[in-house]
Amino acid sequence: MRPFTYERADSVDDAVALHGEQTRYLGGGTNLVDLMRLGVEQPDRLVDVTRLPYDQITVAPDGGLLIGATVRNSDLAVSWSVRQTHPLLSQAVLAGASGQIRNQATVGGNLLQRTRCSYFQDITKPCNKRDPGSGCPARKGENHNMAIFGHSTACVATHPSDMAVALAALDASVHVHSREGKRVLPLSDFYRFPKDDPSRDTVLKPGELITEVEVPPLGMPSSYRKVRERASFAFALVSIAGALKVEDGVVQDCRIALGGVAHKPWRAHRAEEMLRGVAATKENYLRAADAELESAHPLRENGYKIPLARNLIVRTMLSLGEGA
Amino acid sequence: MTSLERVEARDKVTGRARYAFEYPVEGAAYLMGVQAAVGRAEIASVDHEAALALPGVLAVLSCENAPEIAEVDDPELLVFQSRKVSYRGQFVAAVVAETWETAQEAARLVRITYADERRPDVRLSADHPGLYEPEEANGGFPAVSELGDPDAAFATAAVQIDATYTTPAQHNNPMEPHATVAAWEGDDLTVYDSNQGASTVQGTLAKIFKLEPAQVRVVSPHVGGGFGSKGTPRPNVVLAAMAARAAGRPVKLAVTRQQMFATTGYRTPTIQRVRLGADADGRLTAILHEVVSQSSTLREFAEQAAVPSRVMYRASNRRTAHRLTRLDVPTPSWMRAPGETPGMFALESAMDELAYTLGVDPVELRVRNEPERDPEQDIPFSSRNLVACLRKGAEHFGWADRDPTPAIRRRGRKLVGTGVAAATYPANRMPNKATARADADGTFTIRIAAADIGTGSRTALTLVAAETLKADPAQVTVELGDSALPRASLAGGSTGTASWSTAVVRACEALLDELDGEIPPEGVEATADTAEEIKSEPEYSRHAFGAHFAEAEVDIDTGEVRIPRMFGVFAAGRIISPTTAHSQFVGGMVMGIGMALMEQSVMDAEFGDYLTHDLAQYHVPACADVADVQATWIDEEDQHLNPMGVKGIGEIGIVGAAAAVANAVHHATGVRVRDLPITPAHLLPDF
């Protein structure tokens, strides 16, 4: 690990002012410290933002949530309000990592964790995300857990966060601060597809700091499911955040976001559109899932993610419909 | 035997138990290895300057400046003696620094220039042009063994199974990474090292550094697991001793988890073709088990995966054969039950396929093919209770009610099935020395350089000594894990308890002979050496046997497999320490669940290293994967083994476990997975 200076920020202004070349904001450190030890990240300066006054979860009168970026994953997951109004968010966070890591990791840091692609994490190998222009060995190499949607010749990595998948389904937005001021980014625009520049996971500009995540009210049953080879403490093969509102046997509203399938949480817009206003039947769920998966492009070893994603969409919708 | 709390349990739950890296050695510096970033090349030059320029760096070692060391059998240990890179990840340099942080950073700054770099040949296949038949497989077994006319018998058999099974490379991954603290005093070397046999490490270090064994002391009282990977000395121990001498300081080296995947051994991948020929009643007429595996260019290691097929079942026509190819990969080595573990996955899966094809119950099929004598050597078994294990397990597991039809049982969205598989492991012994001492205060001390890597050997030997001496276990202290103690064999091949206890019993008997009333103030001591006793063993086929019963639940939507219950019954001679033995059996079964469902080291065909080189990518079972796993045993009295009548239990728990799971998955889903591990990717397209 490269030596670095450490600064603790007491305010947002302080934090963004301290940010300079080769600087990283430090939250719980559960991914950043890991990557620094691997040599993937080599900051000269860490600005610790965990003491900033963004450690609260506020419930808006309409039932929406404003979640501070320094809230620890555990505190978000076990929050009584979150469990009641947005259970899929609680479940998604509880599906991630381990009890210890959830106690350390922050909401802001969770959103900014990097892919677990083995090539990205090994500095002796090429990787366009880590070292632009060096190549993507995963494309033709070991790719059984890589993306099936939206990948490019430059990168086939997936985003590892469970929480972000739930937030994608929830139409959340991210509040960011910089020296230029504040802006609010819908989560759907926050993450990028790799295209020809996979080094950037998000649209954040250098020095921008996540301060809050805003989650609108949901008002329908929801759930998060995660498929993995090991029963716990493992990244997803595919995960799904779903929500469904059925009235008189007709789908009024639904949300479907998939994890483990793309460079960002994959919001299944096409499937959702097909389902709104149609009968809540298995056939319709299956049709919608198949339509969504038409745009999937599996790699040599990850074709199984297609039936897996399809089954998850159908099963999640059926289960949520039964509960309604 | 009476149950005794694990002797060192209280030290382990309080943090008092000290592991290798934790020995406080005055003035110790930190050592970090640097790995080759290419798979096959010559080292043109190693530039130490940038690393040495870092404040706090004390020394850099590589082929540019390494002192010459003596040849030993294992070329993996000849660190920095050659410019050849034999595999990606091989240690090619090392840095000594004042702190761990600086050593770690400096290692990144060592610049290695390679010449003649070539794409490594790392992919094992059944038609690899380099395949050859080695003279021997691991364990000294002949590579090929044939009886009768297996090809003809198979060709004319009423029922035939011909299937190919594959197992991936797997890494031992003990929780404690390999670590060594090395300190020289003049020409005397002390190492605190994590290993499975202090005497073995002592002997190797003495050879390499051209010392008398008495000049080398290896201290290893607590070892955080090994599973074979610490059975032979690893480069870390040589590197630490070399660097300590070069730096003129004691040094501490902990291999990182990532480094372990290249430098501390692993189980070779295997490709196994099994052919079974049987008559209409399921009596085997032909058994053919042919194995392809890999080794490195450095050293031949041929995993003896077909060897268990030499003892399991009766058939007058049989062939077992091993072929090997030498790739640009790290040298594979021992991992819990080398040979039996992958081999019995194949054989016991094939037996299940045969049972299914015949419509014979898989327990009955095995009973029907039970041999009366060792089917290849034609000598008697010292004891063999496979049938008893199968019967006991079947009864406990509720096997009698099983409908053999696959894919018809549902539990919610899950398909449910059960499977059985047999287990076997040889019971061998190694020569050992031990001393037993009686003191005037009524206490006894046993000294033997045995290892307790979590197996419970300290506890077992305490009970053995107490029984022989007719003393209370509380009066007995066992000292082990130190090469200064009487020379002992290593903890490997499930030989530990059988071998060490022989020496301990003999030393205790000799002590009893010497004790004559009052114990003098200076105490009484007696020594035993079992070399002669072991040489003159009568001819018996000595093996432990067992049976696994597993239930699998397979999610219809996701293909996820979980094991709600698993039951193992073992016949392994006399069980000395019930508490720790139970933990050993269950632990082996848990590792078998890992093998069946998740463990897989993926070789990067382009770069030539194991990609899945950490614990987030190489999955070992977590707590959530292990539900109701139980083990029990059959009390065997076997007069042909050793004074305690034990067979060894460290390995048999994993043998056959993966097959039981795979057979249960077949029963649940109708899908026969012949390539481990069984993941959703295998199952999803099929239902």
Added chain:
Amino acid sequence: MDSANTRGGAPPVPVSITLTVNGREHRLDIDTRASLLDVLRERLGLTGAKKGCDHGQCGACTVLLDGRRANSCLALAVANDGAEVTTVEGLAEAAGAAGEGGLSPIQEAFVERDALQCGYCTPGQLCSATGMLAEAAEGWPSFVTEDLAAEPPALDDAEIRERMSGNLCRCGAYVNIVAAVREVGA
């Protein structure tokens, strides 16, 4: 080669911190890069917390950090200036069981149930179990909790297994670990 990999060396950055470990305050001059785990093991001689992976993937380094279980390998010591840490060496005292041979209830249960073999993951398991039982007592749900909107159910085996899954045990002592935790959590 990778551009990040070719940046030259720089000298360590020293910094002073204070840690309260097992009730004792320590003032330490450390390298900013030092993990809490390495400070405990290499500077304070508290080798109970283990290094199994150094990347938050095994849990052997688990300690209680300001009362909560945490992976000390991923915690930079400098970022935890002023923190209170309990390691396995302090579990007995923290449970009011100090004194010669005194063990906390979870330590005692691990011994009785033989919930360990090689012992290397054991300190992490113990600290994790201690933290986990406190979490459960506060009503925290887990991923396997059926209904998040209800009070979480009693700590059954499935709940214990899920909550303890951040602590790998290669010896496979899980069955006994779960039994020990169940006994203490009951």
